[in-house]
Amino acid sequence: MAATIEYKCPCCGGNVEYNASMGQMQCPFCDTIFDVAALMEKDEALNNVQPDQMEWQTPEQGFDPNSMDGMNVFTCKSCGGELMTDANTAATQCPFCGNPIVLSGRLSGALKPDYVIPFKVTKQQAKDQLKQFMSKKKLLPKSFASDSHLDEIKGVYVPFWLFEADADAHINYMATRTRTWSDRDFRYTETQHYRLIREGSVGFANVPVDGSKLMPDDMMESIEPFNFSEARPFQTAYLSGYLADKYDVDKETSKGRANERIKQTTQSVFAGTTGGYATVTPESTTVNLRNTNVHYALYPVWLLTTTYEGKKYQFAMNGQTGKFVGNMPMDKKAYWKWQLLYTAMFGAGAWVLLFLLGKLLGS
Amino acid sequence: MKKVFALLLTFVLTFAFLIPVFAEQTETEEETMVLFAADENAEEGETAVLFAADDGDDGSEEDDSVVLFAEDEAKESDVADGEILTVGVLQHVIDLTNGEYLSEADRAKLEQDAQRLSDDFGMDIVILINYDPGAKTAEAYADDYFDYMGYGKNSTKDGILFLRCMESRDWHISTCGHGIDVFNDNTIDYIVGEMTDDLRNDRLYPAFSTFLSLTRDCLRADAENQPIPGADTDNQQIQDEDSGKKPNIAFRVSGILIAIVGGFLIALIPMSKLKREVYNVSFRSGAADYTKPNSLNLRTKQDIFLYTNTSRVRIEHNDTSRSGSRGGSSTHVSSSGMTHGGHGGKI
Numbered sequence: 222m223a224a225t226i227e228y229k230c231p232c233c234g235g236n237v238e239y240n241a242s243m244g245q246m247q248c249p250f251c252d253t254i255f256d257v258a259a260l261m262e263k264d265e266a267l268n269n270v271q272p273d274q275m276e277w278q279t280p281e282q283g284f285d286p287n288s289m290d291g292m293n294v295f296t297c298k299s300c301g302g303e304l305m306t307d308a309n310t311a312a313t314q315c316p317f318c319g320n321p322i323v324l325s326g327r328l329s330g331a332l333k334p335d336y337v338i339p340f341k342v343t344k345q346q347a348k349d350q351l352k353q354f355m356s357k358k359k360l361l362p363k364s365f366a367s368d369s370h371l372d373e374i375k376g377v378y379v380p381f382w383l384f385e386a387d388a389d390a391h392i393n394y395m396a397t398r399t400r401t402w403s404d405r406d407f408r409y410t411e412t413q414h415y416r417l418i419r420e421g422s423v424g425f426a427n428v429p430v431d432g433s434k435l436m437p438d439d440m441m442e443s444i445e446p447f448n449f450s451e452a453r454p455f456q457t458a459y460l461s462g463y464l465a466d467k468y469d470v471d472k473e474t475s476k477g478r479a480n481e482r483i484k485q486t487t488q489s490v491f492a493g494t495t496g497g498y499a500t501v502t503p504e505s506t507t508v509n510l511r512n513t514n515v516h517y518a519l520y521p522v523w524l525l526t527t528t529y530e531g532k533k534y535q536f537a538m539n540g541q542t543g544k545f546v547g548n549m550p551m552d553k554k555a556y557w558k559w560q561l562l563y564t565a566m567f568g569a570g571a572w573v574l575l576f577l578l579g580k581l582l583g584s
Numbered sequence: 585m586k587k588v589f590a591l592l593l594t595f596v597l598t599f600a601f602l603i604p605v606f607a608e609q610t611e612t613e614e615e616t617m618v619l620f621a622a623d624e625n626a627e628e629g630e631t632a633v634l635f636a637a638d639d640g641d642d643g644s645e646e647d648d649s650v651v652l653f654a655e656d657e658a659k660e661s662d663v664a665d666g667e668i669l670t671v672g673v674l675q676h677v678i679d680l681t682n683g684e685y686l687s688e689a690d691r692a693k694l695e696q697d698a699q700r701l702s703d704d705f706g707m708d709i710v711i712l713i714n715y716d717p718g719a720k721t722a723e724a725y726a727d728d729y730f731d732y733m734g735y736g737k738n739s740t741k742d743g744i745l746f747l748r749c750m751e752s753r754d755w756h757i758s759t760c761g762h763g764i765d766v767f768n769d770n771t772i773d774y775i776v777g778e779m780t781d782d783l784r785n786d787r788l789y790p791a792f793s794t795f796l797s798l799t800r801d802c803l804r805a806d807a808e809n810q811p812i813p814g815a816d817t818d819n820q821q822i823q824d825e826d827s828g829k830k831p832n833i834a835f836r837v838s839g840i841l842i843a844i845v846g847g848f849l850i851a852l853i854p855m856s857k858l859k860r861e862v863y864n865v866s867f868r869s870g871a872a873d874y875t876k877p878n879s880l881n882l883r884t885k886q887d888i889f890l891y892t893n894t895s896r897v898r899i900e901h902n903d904t905s906r907s908g909s910r911g912g913s914s915t916h917v918s919s920s921g922m923t924h925g926g927h928g929g930k931i
Contacts, residue, residue: 358861387879396887407896414893418886424879428871443865446873479871486870490880551862560848560855568847575839 226323227298228461230255236299236320238462241340241376241521241540246458257458297322309433312378312457312465321461328457332467336383336452336518339459340376340540347374347523347538350545354536359559362552369529376540378465378519379441380432382472383449384425384479386510388487391420393505396498415498419491425483429520430475432468436522437535438478443546444539447520451541455519465519472515484508674735676702677792680714685750690789697796705803707763708735708743711792716752722928726758727918736760741922746795748783755783756928759913764925766806767799768913772926774814775799783931 228237228246235250239257246255294305302317311327314320328334342350348371355366394417401410427449431441453459487508495501521540526533529550536547676698679686686694698709710730717725726747730736736743740761747756757772767775775798776783782791798813805812913925 360858360862391884403899405899407898409894409896411892411894414890416886416888416890418884418888419882420884421880421882423881424876425871425874426876428874437865439867440865442868445868482868482871486872486875489870489872490875494882494885546864548865549862551859556855556859559858560851563851563854564844564847566847567850568843571846571850572840572843575843579835579839 226325226457227320228458236461237458238321239339239459241343244339244341246461257453257456295322295324309435309466309469310464311467312460312463314462314464321463323457323460323465325457327467328455328465333517334380334455334519335516336449337378337455337459338447338449338452338518338520338541340463340521341451342521342523342538342540342543344374344376344523346543347376347525350538350543351525351527351536354545354547355549358549360551360555361549362555365529365549369527369534372526372528372533374523374525376463377436377522377524378460378463379436379522380466380468381429381441381447381518381520382432382468382470382475382479383516383518384428384430384476384483385512385514385516386428386483387422387424387512388483389422389509389511390487390491391418391507392488392491392503393418394492394495394501395504396495396501398497399499416504417495417498417501419494421491423487423490425486427516428479428482429518430478432470432472432475432517433466434469435466440535440537440546441522444522444537444542444544447539447541452518460519463521468517472517476515480510483510674708674733676709677711678713680712681750685786686713686788694789694792694796697793701796701800701803702737705800705807706737706742707761707766707803708737708745709796709799710735710743710745711795712745712747713788714747714749716749717747717754722747722749722752722754722756723758723916724919726756726926726928727922727924728920730758730760730924731918731920731922738762744799744926746792747928748788748791750786753930754928755931757926758918759925760922764913764915764923766802766812767926768812768815769925769927771802771812771814775802776929776931780931 229235230237230248230251230253232253233248233251235248237246237248237255239245240247240254243254246257247253248255292305292307294303296303297315297318297320299320300315300318302315304313304315304317304322306313306324309327310324311332312321312323315322351371352366355361355369396415396417398413398415399410400413401408403409427447429441429445429447431438484506488503488506492501492503523538523540525536525538525547527536528534532550534547534549536545538545675695677691677695679691683691694711698711701709712726712729714725720728726745729747730743730745731741735741735745738761742761742763743759744763744767745758747754747758749755755776757767757776759767759772775795778798779791779794782788782794802812802814804810914927915923915925918924
């Protein structure tokens with residue numbers, strides 16, 4: 222069984238890539254367009270349940286496999302060049318000829334993703350977004366946009382665990398309602414105390430948890446949400462031209478994060494049903510999950526790395542929605558300048574208000 | 585004869601405590617003496633009944649002042665039962681310093697003005713000058729002099745007394761009856777404010793001329809139902825310059841501080857938005873985007889009433905904070921039991 226899958230254009234022999242803006246496979250050389258589904262038979266081999274296969278191709282120089290733990294070497298079918306990848310890489314590009322390579326061994330059997338959301342945003346769009354992201358930010362040092370340079374931009378399919386569950390919750394609250402009135406001598410406050418009981422369920426689907434150790438989890442959560450309605454059953458064709466990683470955080474470990482998020486939202490949904498009270502405090506909360514299901518999916522992310530004043534800054538862009546995030550340095554001077562400006566503005570407003578109030582009460 | 589002596593003695597002993605106070609009283613133009621009609625049936629040691637008597641000015645007893653005691657020693661007097669002794673008219677300007685600060689001519693002039701003023705408005709206007717109030721407070725001295733000397737017209741004892749102590753530098757205005765209403769604390773401050781310079785420099789005649797003139801203005805305004813000069817608290821004139829500024833400055837400074845702090849805190853809101861433009865990577869708190877639409881199935885929704893709790897807070901009423909105040913006058917009760925208004929100070 223072939224360790225790598227490559228898609229050759231039947232017209233010109235070039236390597237076909239998944240075109241994000243068109244949503245179809247396109248040969249970048251002769252511009253011929255192919256339907257993704259048509260290339261499905263190439264994937265049939267993946268359906269055979271195989272034990273985890275890492276096909277080793279050791280170079281002749283007496284390369285010691287143990288010293289490169291987790292690193293593997295593959296040979297490019299097009300140019301014969303050898304490429305080294307880490308244990309998780311599932312799709313990559315040949316560093317010599319740029320040929321997209323899909324490492325099927327990493328995507329078969331238990332490792333086969335259930336779904337993939339194909340890229341919708343192109344590389345050029347990602348670059349443009351970065352430029353836009355760096356502009357018009359009041360607290361960004363002025364030189365950031367001009368002095369930073371883009372080191373690397375890569376489109377990666379990031380492995381995610383998608384959790385589905387029905388959350389059964391039973392929450393008790395203590396709530397109060399108040400009423401005030403006064404007569405000539407006293408001001409009265411009446412507080413009525415209630416117990417609120419809410420019991421029911423909320424359904425969740427496709428709650429994503431980052432399955433890659435390398436990808437910073439907070440960054441992956443920041444570019445959410447991903448719209449699952451555009452997900453497709455997995456086909457390696459989508460990966461062609463992009464990088465992809467298989468998961469290295471298993472679903473058991475990821476469950477904790479999913480539960481946390483599900484519980485949080487369940488609590489807030491239930492709290493939303495307790496209207497009409499002055500104060501509401503949860504007294505006891507129980508959340509149980511049933512009908513749980515976990516899927517494995519690859520989601521598209523553009524990763525950009527820039528260097529500014531010797532420091533590296535990483536940006537991520539949701540390859541489906543275009544949402545752009547990334548931490549940038551903050552210009553402290555600009556921060557205080559704006560803080561002072563706003564303080565003066567609101568302070569003047571507050572002073573005028575107090576002045577008017579004083580006049581009103583004094584008269 | 586014996587009865588007369590006994591009654592005289594009783595009176596003297598009753599008011600013996602006043603002796604050192606009034607020991608320095610100067611001779612008056614007319615002899616003032618205890619006036620009373622003897623009660624034939626009084627025994628030795630009993631207090632006698634007092635009657636008003638004609639002081640000779642208009643042939644009637646009405647409105648004639650009665651002095652309770654005049655001399656500092658009991659005197660046997662050949663007075664027959666029922667005989668009416670001549671009595672002196674109460675003075676309105678009393679100088680217990682014996683002319684040291686005020687010439688007799690000036691005093692007489694003031695006396696005339698004060699007398700006329702008192703008659704015109706039906707209220708006793710009294711000016712009293714001494715060295716110092718001795719063991720008493722200036723307030724007690726003024727109140728007692730007014731009460732025990734019998735000042736105050738009508739049953740309500742309407743009047744105002746200005747006490748000036750030349751050595752202790754006290755001044756005190758004591759009001760009684762309708763005087764409390766006409767001369768409230770602000771008006772008193774206003775009047776004294778106009779007199780301050782003259783009092784400080786011991787120019788008594790100008791000071792008291794001012795006093796009588798301003799008092800006349802106030803009484804006239806009161807009679808005509810006009811606002812009394814100086815009574816309004818917002819009146820710039822009556823506010824002492826220093827005390828007026830202090831609360832104002834404190835208010836302004838605290839107002840500015842509150843505005844700055846408030847502005848700083850409110851400014852944090854747009855600043856946090858600006859910060860998020862630059863620091864925007866964070867974990868998401870929930871999974872709100874991934875709820876199945878319309879999947880909320882609330883099987884139990886119960887709101888159970890438990891109990892109710894009512895608390896109350898007493899409302900502060902401003903008018904109780906100044907006990908017994910009337911229209912801006914703080915009042916107190918003197919040793920004789922009369923209610924007096926007014927206040928004093930040092931110049």
